[in-house]
Amino acid sequence: MKVRSIILAAGLGTRMLSRLPKMLHPLAGKPLLQYSIDVAKSVSSSRPVVVIGHQAEQIREAIGDGVDYVVQSEQLGTAHAVGSSEALFKGSDELVLVLSADMPFLSTNTLTRLVNIQSSNKGPITFATTFNDDSRGFGRILRSNDNKVEAIVEEAQATPEQLAIREINVGVYCFQAEWLFKAIKRIRNSPKGEYYLTDTIGLARSDGFEIPTITLVDPSEAMGINNRVHLAEAEAILRGQINRQWMLAGVTLEDPNTTYIGADVHLEEDVTILANTHLTGKTTIAKGSIVGPNSVVTNTIIGENCIVTSSCLESAVLEEGVAMGPYCHLRSGAHLGPGVHLGNFGEVKNSHLGPGTKMGHFSYIGDAQIGRDVNISAGVITCNYDGKNKHATTIEDEAFIGSDTMLVAPVKVGKRARSGAGAVVTKDVPDDMLVVGVPAHEIKKLK
Ligand code: UD1
Ligand code: CA
Numbered sequence: 001m002k003v004r005s006i007i008l009a010a011g012l013g014t015r016m017l018s019r020l021p022k023m024l025h026p027l028a029g030k031p032l033l034q035y036s037i038d039v040a041k042s043v044s045s046s047r048p049v050v051v052i053g054h055q056a057e058q059i060r061e062a063i064g065d066g067v068d069y070v071v072q073s074e075q076l077g078t079a080h081a082v083g084s085s086e087a088l089f090k091g092s093d094e095l096v097l098v099l100s101a102d103m104p105f106l107s108t109n110t111l112t113r114l115v116n117i118q119s120s121n122k123g124p125i126t127f128a129t130t131f132n133d134d135s136r137g138f139g140r141i142l143r144s145n146d147n148k149v150e151a152i153v154e155e156a157q158a159t160p161e162q163l164a165i166r167e168i169n170v171g172v173y174c175f176q177a178e179w180l181f182k183a184i185k186r187i188r189n190s191p192k193g194e195y196y197l198t199d200t201i202g203l204a205r206s207d208g209f210e211i212p213t214i215t216l217v218d219p220s221e222a223m224g225i226n227n228r229v230h231l232a233e234a235e236a237i238l239r240g241q242i243n244r245q246w247m248l249a250g251v252t253l254e255d256p257n258t259t260y261i262g263a264d265v266h267l268e269e270d271v272t273i274l275a276n277t278h279l280t281g282k283t284t285i286a287k288g289s290i291v292g293p294n295s296v297v298t299n300t301i302i303g304e305n306c307i308v309t310s311s312c313l314e315s316a317v318l319e320e321g322v323a324m325g326p327y328c329h330l331r332s333g334a335h336l337g338p339g340v341h342l343g344n345f346g347e348v349k350n351s352h353l354g355p356g357t358k359m360g361h362f363s364y365i366g367d368a369q370i371g372r373d374v375n376i377s378a379g380v381i382t383c384n385y386d387g388k389n390k391h392a393t394t395i396e397d398e399a400f401i402g403s404d405t406m407l408v409a410p411v412k413v414g415k416r417a418r419s420g421a422g423a424v425v426t427k428d429v430p431d432d433m434l435v436v437g438v439p440a441h442e443i444k445k446l447k
Pocket of ligand 2: 102224226
């Protein structure tokens with residue numbers, strides 16, 4: 001049976017009070033909408049359809065082309081949203097899964113159960129319900145005396161007796177495509193001016209069909225995100241799940257309560273993450289490495305047996321056995337070879353440091369190629385920016401750069417060359433040469 005998903009994402013998300021579309025707010029570093037897309041893909045046989053409305057361009061740009069987009073130009077309700085994707089289903093006998101974009105905990109298992117039941121159902125709908133004492137905002141399930149589903153009544157239209165019903169509509173359905181799009185045309189405008197998808201239940205019933213339901217195994221799957229309190233609650237739940245998953249996969253988390261691991265991070269066995277550490281983006285950490293405490297690591301690849309203490313790493317690469325920190329900052333394009341050592345207060349940007357190179361204290365290295373076993377003493381700076389352009393520095397193998405040396409780029413220091421403390425190097429230094437002194441002298445008056 002062919003299964004296609006429709007993800008409803010055209011709502012305003014007014015309660016977020018945000019310029020960013022609600023669907024793009026990050027949860028464990030991933031846009032909210034992406035969770036629905038991922039779970040939909042896990043059970044669909046073709047690309048999910050995402051119904052968007054407000055800020056459509058921003059959503060397309062962030063999510064990309066793994067899905068088909070339909071624009072619902074006016075938000076006239078959930079039935080209207082589904083109806084706006086009809087052209088993509090013409091003449092098909094597919095099953096259609098409908099889900100909302102703001103339910104990040106919906107599982108593959110739940111969708112699979114819906115599809116399995118609907119596959120052998122004579123009627124046109126199977127949908128998910130759950131039981132909750134705090135059912136504010138959700139549609140209530142009306143059942144007959146013999147427990148058959150009769151209809152869903154939206155909260156705004158419910159009588160006091162109906163409001164007391166604990167069985168609620170999760171908002172996830174599996175429909176027969178052909179029946180669905182015909183039924184949507186029969187739905188009447190609600191008193192609030194919207195076309196409710198939930199009215200399809202009553203229509204199917206009046207067509208004489210029985211409507212099977214499934215009950216969520218884990219009621220928290222129904223958790224929807226409507227405001228930033230919900231977002232923080234979801235973040236906490238997800239963080240707990242992710243941390244648990246990594247601990248069971250052989251990672252030591254000193255303090256899971258203060259460890260933040262993004263959804264796209266990958267960790268190997270025997271990695272140790274110390275307290276108060278954030279790992280985000282596509283960060284990967286190999287066996288035996290210890291990261292933290294107090295570290296922020298984004299889109300960085302850390303090799304085996306590295307030690308990263310109280311540091312900030314962005315888009316960097318560390319090969320095996322690197323030790324760094326405390327208080328280092330690796331910026332984009334920093335690449336530290338095997339066994340590199342960075343002590344306190346080092347900053348490296350767009351530079352390669354060769355194997356065994358050491359940089360103990362207070363240095364800035366930018367736009368530099370540095371060989372193996374180079375010693376960079378305290379306070380060395382690559383002066384890579386002249387106010388207009390960036391220039392490159394090269395330091396060859398086994399060079400020894402004395403404390404407080406300023407390397408005025410573009411400049412090259414040869415193999416085994418040395419600079420004395422406080423040298424200002426403005427010209428290339430040949431191999432095996434010692435340079436000292438400060439050549440700075442008056443050139444012209446600045447404006
Ligand atoms: C809906 C259900 C309710 C259910 C609840 C579960 C209806 C009428 N009600 O209510 O029974 O308990 O979900 O969360 O379906 N959307 C569009 N276009 C629109 C309107 C909405 O794309 O014109 C999208 C929203 O962005 C959202 C989803 O549809 O992702 C659900 O809409 P929302 O207004 O939040 O419906 P609820 O009031 O939560
Ligand atoms: Ca909602």
